[in-house]
Amino acid sequence: MSDLSIPPLAELRKRRSAKWRTFPDDVLPLPVAEMDFPLAHPVAEALREAVDRSDTGYAAPTGDLADAVSGYARRAWDWTIDPGQVRTVADVGIGMVEILRRVVGPGDRVVVSPPVYEPFAWWIGEVGAQVVEAPLAGGPGAWRLDLDALERAFAGHAAAYLLCNPHNPVGLVHRREDLVALAELADRYGVHVLSDEIHAPLVLPGATFVPFLSVSAEARRWGFSFLSASKGWNLAGLKAAAVVTADPAPKRYVDRLSPHSLYRTGHLGVIATVAAFTEGGPWLAGVVAALDRNRTLLGELLAQSLPGARYGRPEAGFLAWIDFRALGWGDDPAARILTAARVALNSGHRYGPTGAGFARLNFGCAPETLTEAITRIAASR
Ligand SMILES: Cc1ncc(COP(=O)(O)O)c(C=O)c1O
Known part of the structure; x- marks a missing residue:
């Protein structure tokens, strides 16, 4: 087989x-x-070896996952990530919620672009904020971010925007110029951008993934990227993901995550993720x-x-x-x-x-x- x-x-x-x-x-x-x-195969082997060693304790406080994520980002997307700005979390959902908790307060407005991954609205509800919709423009085969709708939403005192990059469910890989314009709007209106990049390893022929944090200084000042091997290599049940920043301002929020977040991450998830990003x-x-x-x-x-x-x-x-x-x-x-x-x-x-x-x-x-x-x-x- x-x-x-x-x-x-x-x-x-x-x-x-x-x-x-x-x-x-x-x-x-x-x-x-x-x-x-x-x-x-390399993921299955790494997991099998861990089980053979009865190696099923806590994730270790090492830089293995950060190194694997940054190595993959450089090779796959020509994107330089500082491993010192990679924080391990249990999954993208937890990472997004925990960062939201730190950048928005109860009742604050958080923008999404429907049709979009349903749990975005749950996560916003989980932190007591309210959902504001700036729907995608276009239709089947021609979806794009609606920058005018985003500007209207941001101007209405939005605190954060949840970007889905690539965009589930329509499979849109956002264009660099749209991300640059989004970052300018975020900077103008003071809106944090949480970029869910979980589907990035699965960009299909004909499109090129553009990491949000790679597009401009404004994107880095306001942006957080959430990466994981869980969609690309089908590891969702193992629980490991990364929050990435590229500027001291967003890093300050990441630094406020619970020191316990590493121990809430799956040890087997870290092992599988490292194998996926390095050998997968x-x-x-x-x-x-x-x-x-x-x-x-x-x-x-x-x-x-x-x-x-x-x-x-x-x-x-x-x-x-x-x-x-x-x-x-x-x-x-x-x-x-x-x-x-x-x-x-x-x-x-x-x-x-x-x-x-x-x-x-x-x-x-x-x-x-x-x-x-x-x-x-x-x-x-
Ligand atoms: C856009 C998007 N974000 C996050 C997730 C869930 O990721 P996790 O299991 O790491 O929370 C999914 C799962 O399908 C997804 O499509």
Whole structure:
């Protein structure tokens, strides 16, 4: 079996993770953001060796993760990160919430650009702040940050902006000029920018990831980057991520994180993350090629069997944002599809009001599974 052959569904169903245990066995589960590829060999080896050593204690106070993250950023994106400005946290969600807690107060306004990853709104709620929406401009295949909407939101006394870079669920890789303009707005209005860069390793051919902190001095003054191997190498359950800064001003907030945050990070997560960022490049290249083929296959399948559904090829990741509005399936096509086709997708309206009539599909699976999903959906019409 090659490193990337996806096991048959019967094998995948033996996994104990959320993707495989949320739905009954007659449902094809394509919502939860886990991929079906087998683990990268160097990651699996590192974990196996740790288990063989009974090495399952606390994460150690070393610079291993910081060095691995900065080495990867230099090789993959030509971005120089100071390992001294990398802080280990348990996951991106915890990192974002803990930084938000330090940069905003109760009732403060925090801006997001829907349709966007649903937990952004939960995280803002968790710190007692309020969500302000500056929706993306454009539509399938042509999404962009709406800089005018962002300026209006920032001018209305926003305290922070949650940037999704690349942007889940539409798969947009933000353009350098938009990030430069965003950083200028942040500087003009004094808005902290928390850039969630978890999908960055999965940028697909044709697009180039631009780290927010790399674009300008203004971006560095106001920005925090959140990086993790959890999407790229499918390690979400192991709990390790990094908060990165590149200027003393945001670093001061990171320095106020609990000294205990390292011990709340998964030791196996750190081990796997270091292996992924240092030795997982060839595996990732294979995954990116497979996702590239799957995004093309999905476009072909939709055009053949569900021509009313609109889909803009994502530039990154394994998530497709599909517009079902022309099919007359109402505001929540995912609910109809689950009942009628036994295929689970994410409901678009959960990503903000502009997501009504859309659904999100995870194509980090075998081409056969993708074909079966679209065939079932088409047959259920
Ligand atoms: C944009 C984005 N941020 C964060 C997460 C969750 O990351 P973590 O498990 O590290 O909190 C996801 C998971 O799908 C995601 O898509």
